[in-house]
Amino acid sequence: MSQIPPEFIVKIDYDTCRRCRRCVMNCSFGCMQFKDRVVPDHKKCVACHRCVTFCPESAISITKNELTYKDSANWLPETRQNILKQAETGGILLTGMGNPRPYQILWDHMLIDACQVTNPSIDPLREPMELRTFLGRKPNRLEFTRDGNDEIKLSTELQPQVKLDVPIVFAAMSYGAISLNAHRALAMAAKNSGTLMNTGEGGIHKDLNSYTDNIVVQVASGRFGVTSEYLNSSAMVEIKIGQGAKPGIGGHLPGEKVGEDISKTRMIPVGTDALSPAPHHDIYSIEDLSQLIYAIKEATDYTKPVSVKISAVHNVAAIASGIVRAGADAVTIDGFRGGTGAAPMVIRDNVGIPIELALAAVDQRLRDEGIRSHASILCAGSIRNSGDVAKAIALGADAVVIGTAALVAMGCRVCQKCYTGNCAWGIATQKPELVRRLDPQVGAERLSNLVTAWGYELQEILGSLGVNSIESLRGSRERLRGIDLDEQTLELLGIKPAGIGQ
Amino acid sequence: MMRIDCKGMYYRKLNSMIRDAVEEGETEFILDNVNGQRYIGNGINEKVSITINGVPGNDLAMFMNGPALVINANAQDGVANTMNAGEIIIHGSAGDVLGYGMRGGKMYIKGNVGYRTGIHMKQYKKQIPVIIAGGNAGDFLGEYMAGGILVLLGLDRDENTPIAGDYLGTGMHGGVIYIRGEVEEYTLGKEVSVLDLDAKDEKLLKKHLSEYCKHFELDLDELLSKPFIKLLPVSCRPYGNMYAY
Numbered sequence: 001m002s003q004i005p006p007e008f009i010v011k012i013d014y015d016t017c018r019r020c021r022r023c024v025m026n027c028s029f030g031c032m033q034f035k036d037r038v039v040p041d042h043k044k045c046v047a048c049h050r051c052v053t054f055c056p057e058s059a060i061s062i063t064k065n066e067l068t069y070k071d072s073a074n075w076l077p078e079t080r081q082n083i084l085k086q087a088e089t090g091g092i093l094l095t096g097m098g099n100p101r102p103y104q105i106l107w108d109h110m111l112i113d114a115c116q117v118t119n120p121s122i123d124p125l126r127e128p129m130e131l132r133t134f135l136g137r138k139p140n141r142l143e144f145t146r147d148g149n150d151e152i153k154l155s156t157e158l159q160p161q162v163k164l165d166v167p168i169v170f171a172a173m174s175y176g177a178i179s180l181n182a183h184r185a186l187a188m189a190a191k192n193s194g195t196l197m198n199t200g201e202g203g204i205h206k207d208l209n210s211y212t213d214n215i216v217v218q219v220a221s222g223r224f225g226v227t228s229e230y231l232n233s234s235a236m237v238e239i240k241i242g243q244g245a246k247p248g249i250g251g252h253l254p255g256e257k258v259g260e261d262i263s264k265t266r267m268i269p270v271g272t273d274a275l276s277p278a279p280h281h282d283i284y285s286i287e288d289l290s291q292l293i294y295a296i297k298e299a300t301d302y303t304k305p306v307s308v309k310i311s312a313v314h315n316v317a318a319i320a321s322g323i324v325r326a327g328a329d330a331v332t333i334d335g336f337r338g339g340t341g342a343a344p345m346v347i348r349d350n351v352g353i354p355i356e357l358a359l360a361a362v363d364q365r366l367r368d369e370g371i372r373s374h375a376s377i378l379c380a381g382s383i384r385n386s387g388d389v390a391k392a393i394a395l396g397a398d399a400v401v402i403g404t405a406a407l408v409a410m411g412c413r414v415c416q417k418c419y420t421g422n423c424a425w426g427i428a429t430q431k432p433e434l435v436r437r438l439d440p441q442v443g444a445e446r447l448s449n450l451v452t453a454w455g456y457e458l459q460e461i462l463g464s465l466g467v468n469s470i471e472s473l474r475g476s477r478e479r480l481r482g483i484d485l486d487e488q489t490l491e492l493l494g495i496k497p498a499g500i501g502q
Numbered sequence: 503m504m505r506i507d508c509k510g511m512y513y514r515k516l517n518s519m520i521r522d523a524v525e526e527g528e529t530e531f532i533l534d535n536v537n538g539q540r541y542i543g544n545g546i547n548e549k550v551s552i553t554i555n556g557v558p559g560n561d562l563a564m565f566m567n568g569p570a571l572v573i574n575a576n577a578q579d580g581v582a583n584t585m586n587a588g589e590i591i592i593h594g595s596a597g598d599v600l601g602y603g604m605r606g607g608k609m610y611i612k613g614n615v616g617y618r619t620g621i622h623m624k625q626y627k628k629q630i631p632v633i634i635a636g637g638n639a640g641d642f643l644g645e646y647m648a649g650g651i652l653v654l655l656g657l658d659r660d661e662n663t664p665i666a667g668d669y670l671g672t673g674m675h676g677g678v679i680y681i682r683g684e685v686e687e688y689t690l691g692k693e694v695s696v697l698d699l700d701a702k703d704e705k706l707l708k709k710h711l712s713e714y715c716k717h718f719e720l721d722l723d724e725l726l727s728k729p730f731i732k733l734l735p736v737s738c739r740p741y742g743n744m745y746a747y
Contacts, residue, residue, distance in 0.1 A: 085746050086746060090746075091744060092745050093746050221622070223584045223603030223605075226603065227565065228547055229547070229567075252741065254739070254742065267626040269738075273740065273741065275741070281602065281618050282583060294541070298517055299544050299564070301545075419747070
């Protein structure tokens with residue numbers, strides 16, 4: 001008998017409950033049982049909200065179990081529960097999503113400028129507002145020549161670019177971490193919205209063959225599904241070095257999740273563990289990374305930008321500089337609140353730094369070194385709304401990457417139990433009866449709606465700033481002010497305190 | 503047949519020439535005076551043959567899918583990284599991290615190989631990669647192997663040199679390693695066990711070594727006269743008990 005008390009308490013209003021058993025059918029964690037009436041097993045509840053959402057009588061409520069422990073600000077209930085769990089199992093605690101600890105959310109301490117009177121704002125309903133963004137290496141300058149017919153020709157060789165209609169990209173989430181229906185939804189939405197979806201390291205399912213113009217494929221240390229054909233069936237290739245929720249830790253898809261389809265896309269036998277350690281053992285230096293970057297460019301005949309994804313860690317600026325000098329056309333920085341399907345809790349909660357500081361440091365470093373135009377910066381790690389998008393771009397990002405926000409759009413309730421494979425919403429699971437719960441068409445529509453909505457809001461923000469192009473906001477820290485931030489943080493972000501004018 | 507003098511040629515030009523010629527239907531290449539050019543054979547998807555006279559640079563045959571390469575010299579690091587299909591014959595020794603993530607095709611090396619050979623090799627159904635090295639190997643041989651066949655022959659070796667280094671098969675969770683001779687138990691990774699060969703192993707080994715011997719003019723019977731050992735992973739779930747669910 002486990003000593004661990006339930007995290008949540010499920011309450012059934014038996015006066016309104018009409019015993020339709022819909023909650024029992026919908027619960028994928030085994031919490032709801034029917035014995036003459038609905039009887040919840042509180043210990044199994046993870047607050048995924050499936051039962052609450054589908055109860056026709058609203059007879060169910062879920063509350064946090066608050067009364068079990070004597071109060072202690074130091075020994076929180078979760079702290080004691082974790083010790084009990086490890087004492088019972090001897091194992092590493094797993095969890096999902098990004099860092100949930102109450103570290104200061106810097107996005108919420110930055111405010112955006114607006115124009116009035118002396119410098120008019122722009123009406124986004126009547127003026128064209130440009131959100132289009134191009135990812136890839138830009139030349140320092142353009143050079144032109146006159147040909148024999150006295151016509152002017154561009155002589156600078158341009159590098160491949162990827163066009164985004166909005167500066168928002170769907171994050172790397174592998175097939176295996178999420179379901180095929182979730183992958184389908186992301187691919188369709190990326191196409192509908194004129195942006196990109198990152199397949200993560202699990203290879204590409206054949207159902208995504210018609211979305212190659214909207215796909216970023218990933219090369220991770222395990223090289224799952226990586227072939228020449230795979231590299232060329234993409235708009236961009238990303239080398240995965242790190243992930244925000246688990247810096248310095250690799251991926252591990254347990255064998256029980258490797259069914260027939262995943263076996264096919266990752267090209268490994270059914271039931272085998274899929275291990276992707278943090279180090280690529282062919283990369284021990286920046287020179288080795290450069291070698292992998294150019295190996296990919298050779299395999300794609302220099303037609304696709306190559307991005308490198310890193311975790312936000314202390315030395316992130318120097319690392320990003322090395323990556324750009326190594327030949328990367330884009331750098332994706334993933335902050336410590338960036339989501340994951342499975343990570344050791346101790347790493348998720350204690351390792352890495354906030355994306356806001358990492359982004360500011362990287363953009364500034366690349367500018368100082370005169371190589372900022374050599375690579376696009378994509379910023380990931382808990383972008384929650386269009387305000388966060390605008391602030392990220394003002395801090396220097398070319399585009400933002402959304403993972404958790406995309407999952408929530410598809411139905412995710414952030415219950416942090418992705419690693420169990422029991423996702424009640426059909427997202428982080430490979431169980432066919434659960435995967436079916438997510439209609440890819442509906443999921444894609446919800447995702448596109450989210451991107452459309454944020455796009456409208458971005459246009460409103462640009463209008464209030466008196467600019468008509470996202471390009472004008474990029475790297476414009478002058479349009480940001482900090483509130484309730486200490487001097488050091490303001491300096492690191494490169495912004496002034498609120499109340500100070502130009 | 504296309505003959506290219508690679509003396510002083512930058513790798514991008516060389517590889518571009520080869521790719522363009524392959525697209526135009528060329529199927530046979532001889533590269534002379536190769537000296538460290540990288541990425542030869544990278545990403546080529548056709549069944550062409552490339553003979554390399556000289557030492558090719560790193561990442562030879564990376565992402566390769568079909569060609570047959572013959573290297574009449576040593577090779578450097580990273581040969582056959584994430585290779586999908588094809589054949590590589592090296593008439594010398596080769597460097598570190600050979601066959602990283604290799605998933606198909608075969609690589610035969612006459613001499614020694616460096617550390618982490620066969621790392622992340624994997625197999626899927628009938629696509630089973632094969633690496634055979636005639637000499638010794640460095641540390642971490644077969645690390646994280648998830649499939650494939652790795653053979654080490656230990657030829658032309660002085661008795662004091664171990665045939666394989668430490669951390670042999672560490673992280674291995676698939677595939678098989680055959681070693682001609684013995685290895686000390688302390689050199690093994692925790693995830694592998696040593697077993698005797700059965701009739702099926704002997705048949706498989708004979709088949710692959712026959713081909714190997716043809717390429718390097720070796721005597722098959724002489725190779726088989728010394729016993730082999732077999733290394734298999736203890737489990738396809740080596741870290742299954744490490745987590746608290």
